[in-house]
Amino acid sequence: MKLSKRGEYGLRALQDLAVRYGAGSVSNKDLAERNNIPPRFLEQILLTLKHGQIVRSHKGPRGGYYLARPPQQITLAEVVRLLDGPLAPVSCVSATAYEPCGCPDMEACGLRRVMQQVRDVVAQMMEETTLGDLVAE
């Protein structure tokens, strides 16, 4: 049930970008230093975030990254799905990557019912929490 380092680092970096939203771009180097993330690794992560339309960037000196949308419009679910894959604990209850499991009777499977509930509550929390919520006080 654990998030990968990619996910963790990515979220930390985005939280940092959310704090600074509107104040220009932040370089990979700064993000890495402030958040204790291996810089070369973070570079890779930011690139996937860019391809996923979550951040934008510009190059050259004084270049860097910034959020592609206001923090209130970026949900944790979106980020985690991009960096870490589906939220569901088992694929037979996944909204985004459904696959049947090998249980004898799908309908009667109590396990599936409760895993579905777990997925639903986690998905709901992640979907209704935005980067904006993270940095609001």
Next chain:
Amino acid sequence: MKLSKRGEYGLRALQDLAVRYGAGSVSNKDLAERNNIPPRFLEQILLTLKHGQIVRSHKGPRGGYYLARPPQQITLAEVVRLLDGPLAPVSCVSATAYEPCGCPDMEACGLRRVMQQVRDVVAQMMEETTLGDLVAE
């Protein structure tokens, strides 16, 4: 956020044992066949479940496995923690495997707050759901 095959297979097998609780022991072979689990792999899983005091066994012909306690006294949390490790999405909010993360300010970390909530709600669901609940109708 996904459960391992170990966890999934283990839970499926235990659900099966819960249905048959009180009616003697079930062999690894039967469990494997009924639940579509590689038998040799399941054997290994059942062994860890045994060491974790969740099942008992007896050997020889007509031997097999059975729950060590009534299904109502075995929680999903216990099983998942045994087979899959901590429930927390990040280790800085884990009850059973706490480790500090690298974020600049632990207290101010919004990410940590929401991850804590996710952990709490998942842990609560898993802790209050028993094998008995799985097979009740």
Next chain:
DNA sequence: GATTAGTCCGACTGAAATTGTAGGAATTTG
């Protein structure tokens, strides 16, 4: 227009976890 700070991209690598398999010893039933 050269320098320099930065992103962009793909390839690579080492270590660890995951998902099993295999062999054989021990035990119990019939």
Next chain:
DNA sequence: CAAATTCCTACAATTTCAGTCGGACTAATC
């Protein structure tokens, strides 16, 4: 004793994870 079963340890294939590296490209600044 024969057969069925668990127990235990070791091994192996594959995949994933976490991170590194080299170098191309781009833009700002002096």
